[in-house]
Amino acid sequence: MSALVIDSVSKNFGGVQALTDVSFSIAPGERRLIIGPNGAGKTTLFNMLSGAFPVSSGQVTLFGRDITNAPPNLRANLGLARTFQITNLFPNLTVMENLILALQAQHEHAFSMFRLMRKESALFDRAQALLSQWGLSDIAGARAREISYGQQRQVDLILAMAGAPKVLLLDEPTAGLSAAEVVRVVGMIGDLPADMTVLMIEHDMDVAFDIADRIAVLHQGCLIAEGTPDEIRGHPQVTEIYLGAD
Ligand SMILES: Nc1ncnc2c1ncn2[C@@H]1O[C@H](COP(=O)(O)OP(=O)(O)O)[C@@H](O)[C@H]1O
Ligand SMILES: [Mg+2]
Structure with a gap:
């Protein structure tokens, strides 16, 4: 059974389409990295998973249980925890x-x-x-x-x-840190129990590829690629976005 299933999740903020039909699953114990340019919808996806905002459509399942409409505290009680982009x-x-x-x-x-x-x-x-x-x-x-x-x-x-928690959502835990602090935080994440499922948004590609079992790439609210670090590294559209952005 998957730890999390994200099934056709869309989110519209009064006309702004922040997520469009995003689907992927995360296995128990997986280190899943979520990457993508600013405004891609990464934090919005976390807000859908933690219940901070309701989805516009789609379904979220936590260890087989439909939590799409569950309040945040119930999700927390079911083993979902998160950090925020801002302290x-x-x-x-x-x-x-x-x-x-x-x-x-x-x-x-x-x-x-x-x-x-x-x-x-x-x-x-x-x-x-x-x-x-x-x-x-x-x-x-x-x-x-x-x-x-x-x-x-x-x-x-x-x-x-x-x-x-069974599932830990980390929103850019290394953003704004010194190189030494990044090493330390990456070490902390590496020391988490192997059976803890970790979803992490990360802007630093070296960190993301270092930690990830699998990577999901969001761009303009859409999931454009999903796979192992090797698959993502060689993905033409991902390369294009990152070369274009840099
Ligand atoms: N609470 C909100 N109200 C209105 N628009 C939002 C809200 N949260 C995010 N957005 C919009 O959704 C899009 C995705 O934002 P976000 O998920 O924060 O991107 P990321 O975390 O990938 O940088 C952006 O266009 C952003 O302005
Ligand atoms: Mg964000």
Whole structure:
């Protein structure tokens, strides 16, 4: 069974056709990269998958379950997590507080408020373990706005991974990072559990081809190519778009 099936998904924003009839499937544990020029519809596709906006037409299936019209929190409960193109941290809260809030939200469906209070130390322990696992214990007490942009992006990633999602959507996690930070974030993604399905939008071709099992190429809202890195590398229309864009 596929982790995700995207079946003829279209999205129209009041006249702007952001996605047209996009179809492809992602296998469990796959590292699926989504590439394409600015405005191609990549983030819109993530918004369709996470339920941020309704599809105009088409169907989305998560592990065999139709989630096309499911609200975002149900999708999250079914194991879907995402990061955003722009950092999503509370700037005046510490890294630890941001992490605890995210862990709390991820368990909202399982714990009542009263039980949450008793779970507080468990949440703290879990947050500390995550920061230590990813080598970020040093910044636990720093406010989100005080840490570097690269560190903010790493914390975004940890927040999304914290609930051990089955399917993780990453929207340009390396954008705006230094070369060293890109290496670090690519390493974090490489260290994710092998059975976690990862969909990642990436503008850096070297990073995309390095990580991908398969690649989907969007252009002007349409899926113009889909396949292994080797298949995509040699694809005439993809070459044309990227040569034309550069
Ligand atoms: N909420 C929105 N309202 C109106 N138009 C939107 C909205 N989100 C995206 N679009 C439009 O959809 C197209 C695709 O955008 P987007 O998915 O952000 O592209 P990408 O992530 O590939 O750069 C663009 O023309 C953009 O202006
Ligand atoms: Mg985008």
